[in-house]
Amino acid sequence: MNSGAAVPGAVGVLGGGRMGAGIAHAFLLAGARVVVVERNDEQADAAGERVRAAIRASIDRGTTTEAEEILAGRLRLATDVAAFPGCSLVVEAVPEDRALKLDALRRVEDVLDADAVLASNTSSISIDDLASELHRPGAFLGLHFFNPVPASSLVEIILGQATTPELAATALGWVHALGKTPVTVRDAPGFASSRLGVAIALEAIRMLEEGVASADDIDAAMVLGYKFPIGPLRLTDQVGLDVRLGIAEYLNEKLGERFAPPQLLRDKVAAGELGRKSGRGFFDWDGA
Template sequence: MIFGVIGAGQMGAGIAQVAAQSGFEVIVQDIETEFLARGENTTQKSLSRLHEKGKLAETPADILGRIKFTTELQDLAHCDLVVEAVVENEAVKSELFRTLGQIVKPSGILASNTSSIPITSLASASGRPKQFIGMHFMNPVPLMRLVEVIRGHRTSDETAHIVTETAERMGKTPLTCNDFPGFVSNRILMPMLNEAIGCLMEGVADREAIDGIMKLGMNHPMGPLTLADFIGLDTCLSIMEVLHRGLGDDKYRPSPLLRKMVQAGLLGRKSGEGFYKY
């Protein structure tokens, strides 16, 4: 299988790494060579850490040798499966899939790593809805086992079967859900993070107490404010807006503090400051 990945950011680089570790030939596309170089560096560091721990069957060089980096979408023409991992914006993703639908070979499957945007809508834009599916990896991809597989309204059984088998070959546990706003993971997770932000805004507790209570009381590996910073506050806001708009319930209304922080450019780890400084 030739495995395509669009976007060399944190998620795209992780998906490409795991695909290459699983023996696939991988093509990673991004719009700038500097983004590709950053993604390649991220992958190299991740593979080196795994190699040092004795968790790789091959050398990092062997695995990286199966990954090609390119700025040309046309280089994805012969891919059997292409996973998109670009910015969480429906208009951007739709335009990308309109182009991919014309480029990728007719038998190729298109998949989105979207956190919340309707798969059925993106599938329609692609022009090949039977061969379109959601393939939502968790961050960090090399460590997290779940792949949320989201079937669009017209996704074929064959497409779902191939993607499920591919995820299993990548060492992941694929779990299937239907196409509703936020799917399962973010429909449950994001309102919790949003509520934690509301607690901070209202002065219920300080950030350390909010995170500490959820870590110690609920056995979460990290507190909700730390997790929001890790995900990116702009991404959290985008997902909450999709939930609010798609489900029409004000319980999904983004916290005013979340919106204000995004407006201020305080996006979490990616910007160096969110609820905490990095």
């Protein structure tokens, strides 16, 4: 699976939502012990169930030969970053908000061992910007996993100006050890994946807003004509319209009007139509 590469023996994940649980699951399958920290006991329990559900799905698919109790036995749930000492790597996976991420990263850095690595799962926020607020910017980088983590083969490694060459090489090995493919990019607004993905999604939303075609037909054009595995509108529903809006607003600020969010996207977020997680976005997800 990993061609001789290895993940850290102990990995921390701050945030146990869908992304955080997926990241935890990936490291568990690769042999690491994983600590997931959430805000309270209820959310920690929910995160644990997400990870265990992902483990069971992996067993059903035959992607792991380890028993559920063995894999789950390497998982620890906690409600305080004080659980992270001993982890060689901690991945921050809180919502895509600069202030929230900075607060989370500072709290984690304060308790980490001196040789530990800190990473952000941000999909768009500048790694250099975040690193400028940390004490050890050389031991910090972006590890952008994709949703859903178990089904995605890609991890985007984002290197800040201060990220050491040694850490860059080590991160490549970690991603290979997870059985995934790394792409390495320098820090820039939206990196590579989010910048391209959001540009396509925003144009698809504008087309829907202008009545060019239905959501089904816009997506079908990209799936059948360009071999996309999923259409840009359905993917936006899976990512979350609120998440797309936040990234678009950030890119609009940094890169200009070509990333201005369409009014339709703003209206749907204001109405609580956030995609799959709310039951409705550009498509109806009730029962999905």
